[in-house]
Amino acid sequence: MVQALDPGYNGNLDGFVFKLQASGAALSYSTYLGGNNNDLGAGIGIDRLGFAYVTGNTFSTDFPTKGAFDSTYSSGADAFVSCLYESGDSLVYSTYLGVGGFDFGYGIAVDTGQNAYVAGYTSSFYFPVAGAIQDSSNGAYDLFLTRMAIRPVRLC
Numbered sequence: 001m002v003q004a005l006d007p008g009y010n011g012n013l014d015g016f017v018f019k020l021q022a023s024g025a026a027l028s029y030s031t032y033l034g035g036n037n038n039d040l041g042a043g044i045g046i047d048r049l050g051f052a053y054v055t056g057n058t059f060s061t062d063f064p065t066k067g068a069f070d071s072t073y074s075s076g077a078d079a080f081v082s083c084l085y086e087s088g089d090s091l092v093y094s095t096y097l098g099v100g101g102f103d104f105g106y107g108i109a110v111d112t113g114q115n116a117y118v119a120g121y122t123s124s125f126y127f128p129v130a131g132a133i134q135d136s137s138n139g140a141y142d143l144f145l146t147r148m149a150i151r152p153v154r155l156c
Contacts, residue, residue: 035060
């Protein structure tokens, strides 16, 4: 088994990601994913190269970020989107997604071009939008669909 991205418990609730070997009898990798407060993984997708794409929500001010669209926790709960290399030992990218209020990522899917599509809900009036069919909040909570177009490359 390879070295975990984060082998230590970070406090409160931590998310986690693991990969079983094809037989199901052993781990290929297992790692915590979180920061100093509550972190909840809610959805995972795998691309054709074995990269794992994870979404959920975090209350952590130090959630691990890399190559981030947004590297700063705002308030309430922020959604997150993280992509791990197929070995599980490092992040391709990891970002907060949300601005104020409560932002929850619940599902994630990956297309053949390695674009991640995240679905969730938000109470933020200033949730980041681009090319939106609805560009403002219509109530207490709104659904969101976000496309993350950061394409990981395989390390040689």
